[in-house]
Structure formats: C-alpha cells, structure tokens
Amino acid sequence: MPANLQQEMRRGEAPMPETADVVIIGGGIIGASVAWSLARRQAGRIVVLEKEKHTGRGSTAYSAGGVREQFSSEINILMSHYSLDVYARFSREMDQDIDYKQAGYMFLASTKATAQALIQSVALQNRLGVDSCIITAAQAREHVRDLFVDDIQAAAYNARDGYVDPASICQGYVQRARDMGVEFRTSTTVTGINVQGDRVTGVITSDGQVGTDTVVNACGPYLREIGEMAGVDVPARPYRRMLFITEEFSLSPNLVPLTIDMTTGFYFRDEGRGLMIGLANAAEPSSFNTTLDWDYLPTILEHALHRIPTVEDAEIGKGWAGLYDITPDHHALLGAFPERPNFYLAGGFSGHGVMHAPAAACVITEIILDGVASTLDVTSLAPTRVREGRLLHEQNVI
Ligand SMILES: Cc1cc2nc3c(=O)[nH]c(=O)nc-3n(C[C@H](O)[C@H](O)[C@H](O)COP(=O)(O)OP(=O)(O)OC[C@H]3O[C@@H](n4cnc5c(N)ncnc54)[C@H](O)[C@@H]3O)c2cc1C
Known part of the structure; x- marks a missing residue:
C-alpha cells in the first residue's frame, strides 16, 4: 500500500508512541498470539505493526487451517500437542469460536x-x-x-487432528490482546530498524519511529526482509x-x-x-x-x-x-541470534504456523521475559542451528 494512502487511513488515530517495551512486526496469527501471550505476562507497552489495513491478511488468510500432531520430529509433535490443547479450549477461554473440526x-x-x-x-x-x-x-x-x-x-x-478457522483464531488473539492494552497499528509498514552496537533500539515505519529494547519479527514470508533491516541473515x-x-x-x-x-x-x-x-x-x-x-x-x-x-x-x-x-529443515525459527540479542524471530513455520502458533507464542514469551523457554525445550529451534549445520529432520511435510 502506498505510504500516502496509509497516512490517509490513519487520520484520527493516536500518534505512534515514542517508545514501547515490545514492538512486534507483523499482525498475522503469530504476531497476534505473541502479543496476547506477552500482554498476559504484563510485559508493558506492546505495539504491533502491520502493513495491511487489517490484521490477519498475510499467509494466515490463505491457510488450509489444518492442525495435526502427526509429525516425525519430537519438537514438532510437542509444539502441536501443546497447541491443540489450547485450540480445544480456545472458544471457551478466548470467547471466540474457531470452528475446530476434529476430522482427523x-x-x-x-x-x-x-x-x-x-x-x-x-x-x-x-x-x-x-x-x-x-x-x-x-x-x-x-x-x-x-x-x-x-x-x-x-x-x-x-482423530484429534483436524482443521480450524485461522482468521477467527487470529482475531481472537487480537481482541483479547487489545482488551489488555496492546496497540495494533495497521496500515503501518516497517521500513527500517535502528541498531546500536549489537542491539536494536527502534523501528522505523511509514508512520514514524518507535524506540524499543525488544523487537519480535513475526513477518511470516517477509521474515528475511525484516531480518536484513536488523542486520541478520534469516534462513527462511x-x-x-x-x-x-x-x-x-x-x-x-x-x-x-x-x-x-x-x-x-x-x-x-x-x-x-x-x-x-x-x-x-x-x-x-x-x-x-x-x-x-x-x-x-x-x-x-x-x-x-x-x-x-x-x-x-x-x-x-x-x-x-x-x-x-x-526453512532448510522445515522447522520454525524461535529465538534471537547472539549478535542481535534483543531481536527475536518467530517465523519460518514452513506451513505449520497455524497449528504451532499457541506453542510458539508461549515459548517466545518465556524466552523474552525469562531468558529461556520452560514450557517446552525449544533450544533445537534456535535460529543459529542452520548456519551451524545442526539441521532437524521432518518427513511429514506437505
Ligand atoms: C496455501 C497455504 C496453506 C496452508 N495451510 C496450513 C495448514 O493447513 N496448517 C498450518 O498450520 N499452516 C498452514 N499454512 C501456513 C500458515 O498459513 C502460516 O504458517 C501462518 O499463517 C504464518 O503466520 P504469520 O503470522 O507468521 O505470517 P502472516 O500471516 O503472513 O503474517 C505476517 C504479517 O506481517 C506483515 N508484514 C510483512 N511485512 C511487513 C512490514 N514491512 N511492516 C509491517 N508488517 C509487515 C504482513 O502483512 C502479515 O500480515 C498454509 C499456508 C498457505 C499459503
């Protein structure tokens, strides 16, 4: 969307905050679930930046909505197992029907x-x-x-595998995150990232800059482009x-x-x-x-x-x-590179982002706030694994 059109659409909105505790780039199912999860842990002022007019218009809108525990790698099975538990409770706990059909x-x-x-x-x-x-x-x-x-x-x-409505899940996370004060700034394109030393210090957008000490890159297929802005080579x-x-x-x-x-x-x-x-x-x-x-x-x-x-x-x-x-091994990238320790990746889902969103949001939140994920051991999903040649293997990929 052209920058002047974006500005036109934002008329009347509050200006971009000068600073935020966490800036999440991307308002798809991953950005929305991470925002909700961080807000639940009271992570401070959270701003989600989304270039489209509405959230959930990226890959999330085109998904087949399949959710399954049938993987061949342990971490993929565990990510799904956790996430399907969440989806089974979602409509009750998040007040949003997600049309979870356990068709197998x-x-x-x-x-x-x-x-x-x-x-x-x-x-x-x-x-x-x-x-x-x-x-x-x-x-x-x-x-x-x-x-x-x-x-x-x-x-x-x-039998517990099946399919869900990804748009409803995304909107459920957006609504409940908004209820907790998360700011979703749509029609806002990220165009650059400020870096000082090894740390990101702010995000430049079509609507001005926001300073921050924590950035989550949840840009789906644009993960690599946003990574380049922060000076890291994202293997997706x-x-x-x-x-x-x-x-x-x-x-x-x-x-x-x-x-x-x-x-x-x-x-x-x-x-x-x-x-x-x-x-x-x-x-x-x-x-x-x-x-x-x-x-x-x-x-x-x-x-x-x-x-x-x-x-x-x-x-x-x-x-x-x-x-x-x-990604080269069809597994997600969750965590930061040591050379950019406050720039977190939540992406590279290789066709499994809907079925892994709840688990990904949970562990990224723990990595950001506690330094390490405790709900699931996701050290095998560290982004460094690719350049270090520690690739995982998954055969159940479509
Ligand atoms: C045909 C198809 C079928 C699929 N089937 C399944 C399935 O059955 N099960 C499953 O689990 N997964 C499936 N997937 C994969 C799933 O859709 C993705 O893994 C998931 O939607 C990724 O979510 P995301 O939030 O990371 O990405 P997205 O939904 O793409 O969100 C990223 C957001 O970042 C925004 N963005 C990008 N660049 C910028 C920028 N510069 N500034 C601001 N915002 C920006 C985009 O507009 C977008 O909204 C399928 C995908 C496709 C295409």
Missing part, C-alpha cells in the same frame, strides 16, 4: 519405506502422549469411501502454495480427514460442500508470487484421480495461492 488427519504410505517411516513416527507420537495409530488400507477406506487403496501398504490416523524463504476447491462433492457422510498421500504429497479434505485439494510444486523456486496458476491444476488432478477416481465428476470452483515461509 490420515497419512497414506504406498511404499515399504514410507510405511516403515509412518510406523516409526506413530511410535514416537505415542511415546509423547499422542493417540495416533497405524491402520490398514481397508480401515482407511472406512474414513474415505471412494479412496483407491490397492497400493496402500499402511496408513496413520489421529517464501514459497508459493496453491489450493483448489471443488464444487459440491462428497466422499463420505461424515467429515473427511485431511488425507495425505505420502508418496506424492497430494492432499485433500472437506471444504464446505466440496473438497479442498492441494499439492506443492517442488520445482517452483522461492518467490513472493501469489497468483493462482490454473495451468498447475491438471498436475494436481492427475494425483487426485489416482487416489479418488470419483473426482472425475467434480467441477473445480475456485482456488487461491499464498506463501509458506520455509
């Missing part, structure tokens, strides 16, 4: 190697308190009536992801689990009266392109037709494209 997630393995990997992941999930289980191809078909299972060696299922890149929605089409009288074909990465779930289908284009380079590419649809349909032959009868009604913020 189902991973399908059609090779021996993927079946073995699924078995190992489920064993780890069970050890960490997740009720996932290995099911047969026939049982998979009980969840999805028209599923082609002749090539399925094993499947994994977890934006990648386009597309989803298509069929017209009315039913695979089951019940909710269809979010089902993932592990071999191809093709996935689908219920969406309204139709089906949501998606598949990452692994060959596409990093970019900020969010144009929906209808030419890619035939590739997705090819995989869809293999797995659900009756999709042949379905019309594709619409679709959308958004950005993942991806």
Whole structure:
C-alpha cells in the first residue's frame, strides 16, 4: 500500500508512541498470539505493526487451517500437542469460536519405506502422549469411501487432528490482546530498524519511529526482509502454495480427514460442500508470487484421480495461492541470534504456523521475559542451528 494512502487511513488515530517495551512486526496469527501471550505476562507497552489495513491478511488468510500432531520430529509433535490443547479450549477461554473440526488427519504410505517411516513416527507420537495409530488400507477406506487403496501398504490416523478457522483464531488473539492494552497499528509498514552496537533500539515505519529494547519479527514470508533491516541473515524463504476447491462433492457422510498421500504429497479434505485439494510444486523456486496458476491444476488432478477416481465428476470452483515461509529443515525459527540479542524471530513455520502458533507464542514469551523457554525445550529451534549445520529432520511435510 502506498505510504500516502496509509497516512490517509490513519487520520484520527493516536500518534505512534515514542517508545514501547515490545514492538512486534507483523499482525498475522503469530504476531497476534505473541502479543496476547506477552500482554498476559504484563510485559508493558506492546505495539504491533502491520502493513495491511487489517490484521490477519498475510499467509494466515490463505491457510488450509489444518492442525495435526502427526509429525516425525519430537519438537514438532510437542509444539502441536501443546497447541491443540489450547485450540480445544480456545472458544471457551478466548470467547471466540474457531470452528475446530476434529476430522482427523490420515497419512497414506504406498511404499515399504514410507510405511516403515509412518510406523516409526506413530511410535514416537505415542511415546509423547499422542493417540495416533497405524491402520490398514481397508480401515482407511472406512474414513474415505471412494479412496483407491490397492497400493496402500499402511496408513496413520489421529482423530484429534483436524482443521480450524485461522482468521477467527487470529482475531481472537487480537481482541483479547487489545482488551489488555496492546496497540495494533495497521496500515503501518516497517521500513527500517535502528541498531546500536549489537542491539536494536527502534523501528522505523511509514508512520514514524518507535524506540524499543525488544523487537519480535513475526513477518511470516517477509521474515528475511525484516531480518536484513536488523542486520541478520534469516534462513527462511517464501514459497508459493496453491489450493483448489471443488464444487459440491462428497466422499463420505461424515467429515473427511485431511488425507495425505505420502508418496506424492497430494492432499485433500472437506471444504464446505466440496473438497479442498492441494499439492506443492517442488520445482517452483522461492518467490513472493501469489497468483493462482490454473495451468498447475491438471498436475494436481492427475494425483487426485489416482487416489479418488470419483473426482472425475467434480467441477473445480475456485482456488487461491499464498506463501509458506520455509526453512532448510522445515522447522520454525524461535529465538534471537547472539549478535542481535534483543531481536527475536518467530517465523519460518514452513506451513505449520497455524497449528504451532499457541506453542510458539508461549515459548517466545518465556524466552523474552525469562531468558529461556520452560514450557517446552525449544533450544533445537534456535535460529543459529542452520548456519551451524545442526539441521532437524521432518518427513511429514506437505
Ligand atoms: C496455501 C497455504 C496453506 C496452508 N495451510 C496450513 C495448514 O493447513 N496448517 C498450518 O498450520 N499452516 C498452514 N499454512 C501456513 C500458515 O498459513 C502460516 O504458517 C501462518 O499463517 C504464518 O503466520 P504469520 O503470522 O507468521 O505470517 P502472516 O500471516 O503472513 O503474517 C505476517 C504479517 O506481517 C506483515 N508484514 C510483512 N511485512 C511487513 C512490514 N514491512 N511492516 C509491517 N508488517 C509487515 C504482513 O502483512 C502479515 O500480515 C498454509 C499456508 C498457505 C499459503
């Protein structure tokens, strides 16, 4: 949005404060949840800066809303386990319905190697308190009536997984954070960050400057750009992801689990009266392109037709494209670089930002206020791990 238009829209608003205890850059689900979490710990004056006219208009608005505990890495499982507990209580505690549908997630393995990997992941999930289980191809078909299972060696299922409405979660956090005095300054673009020595001292915006001793970079796909302003090299890149929605089409009288074909990465779930289908284009380079590419649809349909032959009868009604913020090991970046100790990253969620937001907000708050996270040990997610070559591994990525 042009700077003069932003200024026009802010007429009548209170001026940018001279200082704040914490400045959060980005008003998506991560910035909003971090703001709420810090306010609950009475972290002082908290200002959230968001370039769009409204909060929640970045990647959060384009998410499939899937939430799952079925990961292969311990820290991802624990982040989800914590977050799904929060989402189960969210409407009651935050006074905001989030449409949490526990439709389950189902991973399908059609090779021996993927079946073995699924078995190992489920064993780890069970050890960490997740009720996932290995099911047969026939049982998979009980969840999805028209599923082609002749090539399925094993499947994994977890009933507590499902999907939520990310926009409602984001707004729930924004509202409750506002109730506690957090200032959300929309139509405000961050254009620079002041640094003295190794510390950030303030944030420059289209609406003036705000001095601070604590900055949280929660800019989703723009994590790296904001990092550059603070003089750090953030190892995350934006990648386009597309989803298509069929017209009315039913695979089951019940909710269809979010089902993932592990071999191809093709996935689908219920969406309204139709089906949501998606598949990452692994060959596409990093970019900020969010144009929906209808030419890619035939590739997705090819995989869809293999797995659900009756999709042949379905019309594709619409679709959308958004950005993942991806790190080299598909794990989040939580914490600060030692050379910029008061500039915290909360990003790089690699397609898991909705399902990990509550846990991320909790641990970033603890890192900022207590120096170390105590609810979950997230030292493995330190941003330094990438340049130090301590990459994690996650196989359940879509
Ligand atoms: C197609 C698709 C499907 C997905 N499906 C899932 C899913 O099923 N489950 C799941 O958990 N996740 C999913 N994700 C990922 C999820 O949407 C993201 O991980 C999550 O929304 C990240 O939230 P965020 O707050 O970090 O980023 P964003 O929502 O992008 O928020 C960042 C904010 O920063 C603002 N900003 C950027 N630059 C500036 C600046 N210079 N100044 C001020 N503000 C700025 C942006 O406007 C934006 O509002 C999906 C993503 C896509 C695209």
